[in-house]
Amino acid sequence: MRPLQLTMQAFGPYINKTTIDFESLGIGSVYLITGDTGSGKTMIFDAIVFALYGTASGEGRSNDLLRSRSAGPDESTFVELLFEYHGKKYLVRRNPEYMRKSKRGTGETSEKASAELHFLDGRPSISGLVEVNNQLESIIGINKDQFTQIAMIAQGDFLKILRADTKERIETFSRIFNTKNYRILQEKIKSDCSVYDGEVKKLRDKIIQNCESITPAVDDESKLDYWLSLKNVDDISEIIELIDVAIAENKEELKINEEQNLLKDKSLQSLNEEIGRLENLLALKKDLENKKKDYANNLEAYNLLQKSYDAKKLLVPENDKKKLQIEKLQSFYPQYDELEQNNAEHAKNSKNLNDVIKALSIQKSNVEKLENEIKSFNDELLQLKDVDVDLVKIEHSIDQINKTNEEYIDLNKEYQSYRLIKIELAKAQADAEKAILASNVKSEEYNKKNTEFLKNQAGILAKNLKPGKSCPVCGSINHPKPATLTDSTISKEALEKLKNQSNEFEKKA
Template identity: 25%
Template sequence: MRAISIMLSAFGPYKDEQVIDFRELGDESIFLVTGPTGAGKTTIFDAICFALYGKASGSERDHDTFRSHFAEQNDKTAVSFTFQLKDTTYLIYRQPRQLKPKERGEGFREEPALAELYQVDNGEKHLIHSKIKDVNEKIEQMLGLDYDQFRKMIMIPQGEFRKLIAENSKEREEILQKIFRTYFYQDMTEALKTQTKKIKEQLQQTDWKVKQEISKIDWDDPTLVDTTAINSVLDALDHKLKNDQEKRKELTKKVTKEKQQLQSSQEAFYKGKQLADKFKEQEQLLKEKEKLDNRKIEIESTVTVLKWGEKANQLLPFEKQANDRLNEWQKQVNMLEEQKQTVAILEKEFKRLSENYQVQQAKEKEKQEEKLQLVEKKKQLEKLRHYTEISTNLEKTKNQYQEKDRIVKSINKDLEEKKTNLQAVEHLLSKQTEQTKAYYETEKELLYAEERYKKSLTLINEYHELEKLRKDYQQVKDHYVQVNQQLKEKRHAVQKIEEQQQTHHAYVLASHLHDGEACPVCGSETHPAKAEIETTAISEKAYKQEKTELQELEAAITKWQDKYIEAKSKGEAKRDVVENMAKEYQTIETLDRTNIEKLTYRCKEEKNLKQKVFNEIKEQYNKIEKAEAEKQKLTNETTKLTEQYEIQKTGLDKLKNEQVTLEAQLVQLRADIPEQPMTVEKWQEHIQKTEQALDNWFHMWQEQQEAWEESKQKLQESKTTFTSLEKFVTDLAEKKKQQESLFNQKVKEAGFTTIATFQEAKISEKQLEIMKHEIEQYNQSVQSVTERLQTLSEQLEGQVKPDLDLLQESINFYSNQLDSTNQSLHAISLQIKQHKQFQSNIKELAEEQEKHDKEYYDIAELADLARGDNHLKLSFERYVLSSFLEEILLQANIRMDQLTEHRYQLIRSNQVAKRGAQSGLDLEVMDQHTGQQRSVKTLSGGEGFKAALSLALGMADVVQAHAGGVQLETLFIDEGFGTLDELSLEQAIDCLKGLQQSNRILGIISHVPQLKEEIYAKLQIKPTPQGSFARFTF
């Protein structure tokens, strides 16, 4: 980060807007902030720190006190800081929380804090963030430093030099961690720790699972539940399984025996139950016989009713015939009338159909001829359809042949490519040793070429700076000569004016001299040679103006003389650097821009050529690495493609034969097919329409014929029916009369005195059947009961009624006994199955535990080592950070050596921290006077300042040197020089002046007079009753 400008408004002691542009420094990279105590020197640094982080630069300053006491109510307190980072310019604007007058009414309102971050391109601002949180995060991301780290590395305020070197190892770790971005190592350590924890949890879980499995086992010995020896558990479980299997065999035999006993009891029970059922049946039959005897009178009465009913029912046919003759006669009379009407209607319909029949009969011959023509057309259509079908199949076969031919050619092409690739791979494998050697040789040559190219770029950059210094030197020299010439001319002019003034004074004095009067200058009373030439007097104002300009030119010549000497010194130093670097390249004849650029171009071309060669060899090397697998892959693919080629080639030949066959069929069919003006579809559609029309006509003609025939037949039948009906009605009248006489005679013969008596005796067939069934059932029941009682009496003679309850108790006893034994057998079988599963689970868990034990041993040891649980108390990340710290101390000691006259050297402490604290980043000093190491906290105030300054500058050098690191091009120091003696101060100033070569801006606040004399550029702070003002002076 490089500061460009800072704007303050109503901030601290500054009432009016102050703009401090650091670009005014030009080549002066070191400036001194001077002014009385309380004028606002540290406020400048506070403003920069507040602009970036929203906080003051010192730990004792509060950002809520930034508002100026000189400010009016409407003045806005704000800071705007412009800085450059990696060739990009940014502007950050902040306002602290402040009270502002209300727009309406009296009183104040609190205006919240504000922060805005812009990117500046060609004078135009582009907003990046406008929220305080986002701005703060972006600044920390860009600078790579948080507020505390920024204060320690870039802005070292009053009283905090000691903290930079005296802070503990943990705080220094946080700074280095963020600067060098070593979070990866911390993440890796955490990952190892997490993995260790995970494996340990898996081990604990496996142990718990083993204990759970062991606790599930039904042990004979309870002490085995708490055992942790898995082998002992497995042995005991195996022994228990053998005992349980023996018990299962014994229980199986017992179940077989008890099943036989239960079966015998069940058979005895079934026999007893059959005998008891017979005794029960005998009792029920005796009761049923008593009921049948009681129904005997009722059944005899039913028999009488049945007798007269059957007689009456025998007369029913005669009654029915008499009624039927009557109904037939009446019905036929009605039908005769209806038939007469029907004959009249049919005669009219027959006449109409006969007329239409004769019209259609005339067209029948024409339609028959059309039908014959249609048959011929169908034959032609079938031939055309067959021809079309074969043509389609031929086209399809041709397409399939072309596609199959394409596939065969494609497979053949792939096969040839695979064979070629296989040969190339085999050829490549034959050069494996030669290629490996070439790879490492070209890699070495590439690294050398890259190093030469980097140095050539550094050389050309240094030469560009040398040219710039030469140009600056020439400009300073020209200006110096010009100012010197102006000074000479001005001195001559002033001398001439003084001589003219003297002549004029002499003339004025001579004009007042008279003979005999004493001269006021020499006392002579005679005046032989008085000044007689009158001259013009020069005004005192003009003379003072010329004198002032002369003094200004004398001051300017001093300034330009210093610049001339400084520019010459810088140029000579840079020339030495360029010449020393150029010595490495013996091909440079003349050290100029053209030759150096040619050298850089040659180095670049050489590097690119080496890179190209290396890439080609690396590509071949990588190919060889994969060649074995590629060879096997290509061999398999070649075999597979060969098989595919044979299969597809066979299919291709088959399609070719099909194509020849179809073409021959087409040639034969083409001769039998006449030329058709229409397609198959159109021709088929025409035939279908013609056929449909003919079908419709013949169907209609058939319907008309049938209708005519049917009408004719119906008419004839109707007339015949009418004649028959007339005769039939006459016959039915005679039959009716005869049937009525016969019925009356039969009623008398059956014993019925009147027709009414006959009607009363009639019983429906259903009722007759019910009576017959009832009587028959009664007789059967009497016979069945009698016969069954006789049989049971014979079977039960001498038998005793059995006790079924006693027999059931026997069955229950043996059944319960069998259930109990079966339960025991099931339980022991289930236990054996479970214990076998437990045995398998424990064995699997034992294998898993052994695996986790091995993983835990390796990972846990690695995790402990990474997090610093070792004899050095040094974590992996701290080990990496310690290497960075060593590099920082190497750079810091260059300045520490200069500042302490080779007495002190900063070193990293190798002592192991106490009480389990982490080590590796603590600092000590080597005192060359005593030859002993001691803590940096033992340094005096001045020595501590030197150490802190050296460490800060060394840290900035190392951070900037690392690619991708933060560019620390700005450093501010607030006090601390007052602790140095005169020699140390001179050494510190020389050290700081050396920073000018690195193009850094270094701002120093100090009241030390020697610094004011040594540092040319000054930021002068002038306090007034209206607030302080700041401006650069040189």
């Protein structure tokens, strides 16, 4: 922020309208204001701070003391500041609350505090204390306390920023130099590093776990001991390097084994061929032995059959005689077959008749039973004619009841949560109202006592004023309305204690 022009009227020691043209001082970023004590140096900075933030720069100067005590009742008190920020110009005008001559009648009335902000780039102006304060703080980027710590070296106030805690200094410089994006980037990098560290640890643990399940096929015991010891080291690259070496050695050994296996396969193939040839010879030998046994057995059977044939050949005449008897008996076969067939048909017919009668009786009984069952089924069918419709209605009613029950359970849960929140909110509101009320009481008490204390200080200084000698506060040699002592006897220590109490109540509120 670069001030361009400052105008004050009836503000502190500046009774008449006074304009300071900073542009005539050049484009430097540092201005030096010098002068005797009480000549109004600090009041210039108070005017700039009041224009930007609506309060004086120091803690000991309240807004009701900003109006010049020597100002006439018709003179208005105001401050105008033209400043430039990031290549854009702004004009802000403020006045504190003060008593002025009434426009009607002879009494006095209160002129309320007001503020206006004009944008010189064509945007519409805004007014109102809160609106102007928020807009100016948004434009400049720092609050009043930060501005007073960095914008002016005034009677040791700059030491406050040096004595501030680390958090407060970080916040102040971050807003001044707009390092928020860098802080976000730093936190993002830190978060990513934490994530990557976790992933690296997981991968390392997985590698170690896999290494524990590996036992390299090495003959050298010292190399095996070294391999086992690497499972406990932190440098994963050593383990990976040894694994690569072991893999290369295993590949070479595998290649040798494959060549040896190929030679063994060839030898095995020749051996299998020889075994096959021998097995064929053994099979032929066994087949020959079996055929020899079959020949011996067949020869023995042939001899037995020959003997049997010779014996039966002697019985041929007797057999011829029996053959004639058989032929005679066979001539009676047709008569016997016919008689047997007739007997069989008679028996069969008798049996079939009985079976038919019995079957008809059983069928009749079954028909009667079936008719009764059909009649009962038809009766039940008439009774159950509308059962499907009733069943659908009942199932629909059950679904509605279940749905209503679930809705009731959900609403009951929400109602119980609402009751708890309402009770907690009422309690919090009551506590907040009590704290705000106590804070307002303490704040009013402190403001009243502070004003009385400051007036007494002014009265003490005015008591020693002499005509023709300059005032240590405003530097004027004329003293038309010197301040007088009040009846208040509050000490600075009591005032400071009251201020601390007011701050404590304000924090609680």
